[in-house]
Amino acid sequence: MPHTRQFFYALALTVCAGFSLLAQNAADGSTGASAAGAAPEPVFAPDGSTVQLGEWTARNLWLRRGTGVSSKDSDFWRHFMHGLRDDKGIPVAWPQLFNSPDEAQKWLAGEAARLQCPNIKTSNFPVLLLDGPHTLVLPKPVLPLSSLSALKGRNLRFYLWLKGENCGTGSLWDNAPTVVFSLKDGLDNLISTTESLFKTRGTFPWFCYYIEVPIPGALNTTPPAEEAENADQSALLTFNQGNGFLSSLFGNELVPPETLPSGGGLYLTLKNRGGGKAFFSTLSWENLGAPKDPPRSSWTDAVSGSRAPNPDYDELPMHIFFGLDPDKPWNFLHGNHATPDITSIEGLKKYLSSTSHDWFHCLYGVANLGYIHETGTILKQCREFEAGWTEVLLDHLLRWQDLRTGLWGIGGTPNLLISQAVVEKCFSPAGLRRSDQPLRETSWLAVRNTALPNPELLVESILSCRVQDAAGRPRGWNRFAFQDQKLGQEQRYSLSDLGSTCAAVQLLAQIGAQQGSPALQKTIQSALYDTWEFVLQNFFSQEYLWRQTDISWAVTTPAYMLKLLNALPWLEQRSDHTLPKPKCSVQEQPGEKIRVTWEGQKNRYASLRVYAAPAALGQGEISEKHVVAILNRNSSSQFTTDPLLLMGKILAAAGNRWGITAASEGADYIAAKMALLPRNLTVGDGGNELIFPIPGSGAAEGADAQAAADTGPLKYYVTAVTPYNVMAGLTEITLSEGAP
Numbered sequence: 001m002p003h004t005r006q007f008f009y010a011l012a013l014t015v016c017a018g019f020s021l022l023a024q025n026a027a028d029g030s031t032g033a034s035a036a037g038a039a040p041e042p043v044f045a046p047d048g049s050t051v052q053l054g055e056w057t058a059r060n061l062w063l064r065r066g067t068g069v070s071s072k073d074s075d076f077w078r079h080f081m082h083g084l085r086d087d088k089g090i091p092v093a094w095p096q097l098f099n100s101p102d103e104a105q106k107w108l109a110g111e112a113a114r115l116q117c118p119n120i121k122t123s124n125f126p127v128l129l130l131d132g133p134h135t136l137v138l139p140k141p142v143l144p145l146s147s148l149s150a151l152k153g154r155n156l157r158f159y160l161w162l163k164g165e166n167c168g169t170g171s172l173w174d175n176a177p178t179v180v181f182s183l184k185d186g187l188d189n190l191i192s193t194t195e196s197l198f199k200t201r202g203t204f205p206w207f208c209y210y211i212e213v214p215i216p217g218a219l220n221t222t223p224p225a226e227e228a229e230n231a232d233q234s235a236l237l238t239f240n241q242g243n244g245f246l247s248s249l250f251g252n253e254l255v256p257p258e259t260l261p262s263g264g265g266l267y268l269t270l271k272n273r274g275g276g277k278a279f280f281s282t283l284s285w286e287n288l289g290a291p292k293d294p295p296r297s298s299w300t301d302a303v304s305g306s307r308a309p310n311p312d313y314d315e316l317p318m319h320i321f322f323g324l325d326p327d328k329p330w331n332f333l334h335g336n337h338a339t340p341d342i343t344s345i346e347g348l349k350k351y352l353s354s355t356s357h358d359w360f361h362c363l364y365g366v367a368n369l370g371y372i373h374e375t376g377t378i379l380k381q382c383r384e385f386e387a388g389w390t391e392v393l394l395d396h397l398l399r400w401q402d403l404r405t406g407l408w409g410i411g412g413t414p415n416l417l418i419s420q421a422v423v424e425k426c427f428s429p430a431g432l433r434r435s436d437q438p439l440r441e442t443s444w445l446a447v448r449n450t451a452l453p454n455p456e457l458l459v460e461s462i463l464s465c466r467v468q469d470a471a472g473r474p475r476g477w478n479r480f481a482f483q484d485q486k487l488g489q490e491q492r493y494s495l496s497d498l499g500s501t502c503a504a505v506q507l508l509a510q511i512g513a514q515q516g517s518p519a520l521q522k523t524i525q526s527a528l529y530d531t532w533e534f535v536l537q538n539f540f541s542q543e544y545l546w547r548q549t550d551i552s553w554a555v556t557t558p559a560y561m562l563k564l565l566n567a568l569p570w571l572e573q574r575s576d577h578t579l580p581k582p583k584c585s586v587q588e589q590p591g592e593k594i595r596v597t598w599e600g601q602k603n604r605y606a607s608l609r610v611y612a613a614p615a616a617l618g619q620g621e622i623s624e625k626h627v628v629a630i631l632n633r634n635s636s637s638q639f640t641t642d643p644l645l646l647m648g649k650i651l652a653a654a655g656n657r658w659g660i661t662a663a664s665e666g667a668d669y670i671a672a673k674m675a676l677l678p679r680n681l682t683v684g685d686g687g688n689e690l691i692f693p694i695p696g697s698g699a700a701e702g703a704d705a706q707a708a709a710d711t712g713p714l715k716y717y718v719t720a721v722t723p724y725n726v727m728a729g730l731t732e733i734t735l736s737e738g739a740p
Contacts, residue, residue, distance in 0.1 A: 056124055359415070630690075
C-alpha cells in the first residue's frame with residue numbers, strides 16, 4: 001500500500017543544428033539591413049568562442065575552458081536559463097533597431113555597464129538601459145519581412161542577457177523586466193504577440209534568458225503593393241503565445257497594436273514597469289527548425305531541482321510555474337537570494353506576509369504550498385518540514401478567506417481565479433464527483449485533510465456576480481467581479497471572459513463534489529448547465545476554435561476552454577429514464593451490415609447512438625467503447641451534434657491550430673473519455689437512416705473489429721442523446737424486429 005500511495009503522488013506531480021563558421025547571409029535569415037549592406041555581417045570563430053559584428057565582439061569564455069557545447073556542467077544553470085547557451089545565436093546590436101544613432105544614444109548605458117560574466121561571457125555590445133518605469137518599443141524590426149519569408153513554419157529562439165538593480169517593484173508577473181515580440185505580416189496586421197516567461201526582479205547579476213517565437217507557415221510576407229488581396233486571410237491568423245492573457249485577467253494588457261511601428265516584421269518591446277534599473281545586452285537568435293517541445297526534464301537545474309529560468313534569483317512561484325521534477329531533490333524550497341527557507345515556520349511566515357498584494361504569488365505560490373508539502377514529504381523530495389508547519393499554513397488560509405463572500409483574493413479584494421486555485425489545491429480531499437467514475441481520493445490537495453469552509457456562501461457569491469443579459473438570463477463571468485465600480489464600467493455588465501468563467505465553473509464543480517445537500521447540488525448543476533449552454537453559443541467560431549471573450553472575433557490563445565469543459569458533467573455517461581425512448585426499426589443488409597432507421601420526433605435530441613456489447617455484459621457496464629455507430633441530427637449546429645463527436649471536432653481543431661491535446665491542457669477526464677471511442681466508428685449526419693458493418697464481420701475492419709469478434713455473441717442497443725449528453729436509457733434491439 002505505501003508503494004501504491006507513492007505512485008499516485010508521483011502521478012499527481014504531472015498535473016502540476018549546425019551553424020556556419022563564417023558570415024551568415026540573408027538566405028539564412030539574417031536581417032534585411034545586413035543583406036542590403038547597411039550593417040556588418042556576423043562572423044563566428046571556428047570553435048564558437050567568439051562572434052563579431054562589426055566593431056562589437058562577444059566572447060564565449062566557457063568554450064575556451066574546454067567544457068564543450070555538450071557539457072552538462074551545472075554551472076551553466078547559474079548563468080543560462082535552463083542551461084541553454086547562446087554561442088550559436090546570430091547577434092543583433094541595439095543601434096541597429098533605432099532610426100538614428102542619436103535616437104539610440106539616449107537609451108544606451110555607458111561602457112562600464114557592459115556585459116562581464118567571469119569565465120562565462122564578455123561582450124562589448126552596447127547595453128540598453130531602462131532606468132525607471134519605462135516601456136520601449138524599438139522602432140525597427142528585429143527581423144524584417146525579407147528575412148521572415150525564409151523562416152516560415154520555423155521556431156526561433158531569442159537569447160538576451162539581463163541584469164537588474166532594485167527593479168520590479170509591485171506585482172511580480174506584471175512588473176519584472178519583460179520582453180514582448182510582436183509579429184506583423186506584409187499587410188501590417190498584428191499576427192501574434194509572444195511575451196517572455198522569465199520574471200526575475202530585484203538585484204541580480206548578468207544572466208542569459210531565452211524566449212521562443214513561432215513563425216506561422218501561412219504568414220504573408222508580401223508587402224501590400226504586391227499582394228493586397230491576402231488581407232482577409234492574414235487577419236485570421238491572429239493568436240497569442242505565452243501568458244500575457246493571464247495578466248489581462250488582473251487588469252494589465254500586452255502591448256496594444258497601435259503602439260507598434262507601421263509595416264511588417266518581427267518587433268521587440270522591452271518593459272520595466274516596476275522601476276529600478278534593467279540592463280539588456282547581446283541580443284541574438286537561432287533558427288530551431290520546425291516547432292517541437294523539448295522534454296521539460298532537460299530544463300531542471302541539478303543543484304536546486306528547479307525548472308525556474310534563474311533558479312538562484314527567482315521567487316517561489318517561478319519554481320512551480322514550469323512544473324516540478326519528481327526525479328530531482330527540491331532544494332529550491334530551502335531558499336535562494338529571493339526567497340526564504342519555505343520548509344521552516346519562520347520562512348513560511350515571512351513568505352506569507354509578503355504575498356497578499358501580488359496575484360501571481362497568490363495564484364502560483366501560496367495556493368500550491370500544501371501540495372508541495374504533502375508531495376515533497378511523501379516522495380522525500382526535500383528535507384522534513386518543521387513540526388507545526390501545516391498548522392501555520394492552514395491558519396493563514398482560513399484567515400485569508402473573506403467571510404463576506406467566502407472567496408479568497410488580493411489585498412482584501414475577492415478574486416475568482418485565486419479562489420479557484422485555493423479551493424482546488426488546498427481544500428479538495430477528493431476529485432470531482434462523476435456519475436460514471438468512482439470518487440478519487442486527492443488528500444495531497446487538502447491541507448490537513450480540511451473540508452472546504454463556507455461552501456454555501458461561496459456558491460451564493462459566485463452566482464451573484466454572474467453577468468446577465470437585458471432579460472435577466474445568466475451569461476458568464478468577468479474579471480471585474482468584486483472590483484472597484486470604477487473599473488470596466490463599459491464592460492463589467494456585458495462582457496464575459498473565458499478565464500473568469502472557467503474559474504467559476506471549476507469552483508462550482510469542486511464545491512459540488514464535497515456537498516451532499518440536494519438543494520445546493522440542484523443550484524450548482526443548474527448553474528453549470530446554463531454556463532455550458534452559454535459557452536457553446538458565444539465562445540466558439542465556426543471552425544470549433546474558441547475566443548477569450550464573448551464579444552471578441554479574434555481567436556488567440558488556447559487557454560481555459562478545455563479545463564472548463566473538463567469540469568462540467570457534459571461528457572459523463574448518464575441516463576434519464578423519464579425521457580422518451582427513440583423509435584427505431586432495424587434490418588440486416590447485404591454485405592454483413594445493419595440498417596437502423598430513426599423514426600418519430602427527434603427535437604429534444606442531438607443524436608442516436610448504437611451500441612454493440614457482449615451478451616454477458618450488463619447494461620450498467622456498457623460504455624463509450626461499445627459505441628459502433630452515431631447518427632447526428634444535424635452536425636451544422638453544436639446542439640444537434642452528438643456531444644462526443646462535437647468534443648472530437650473541438651480537440652481536432654485545437655490540435656491543428658495550437659498543437660495541444662486534452663491531456664496537455666490538464667483535461668484528463670476528457671482525454672480518458674475520448675480514448676474510449678472506437679477508431680472505426682460509423683457516423684451519419686442528418687436523415688433517418690444509419691448503415692454500419694456488423695462488428696467482427698468481414699465488413700468491419702481493423703483491430704476494433706477483431707476485438708469485437710473476440711468478445712463472443714453481441715447484443716445491440718440504441719439510445720437517443722440530448723445535447724447535454726443525457727441518454728434516454730438503452731433499448732435492446734434485434735435484427736428481425738423493431739425496437740419496442
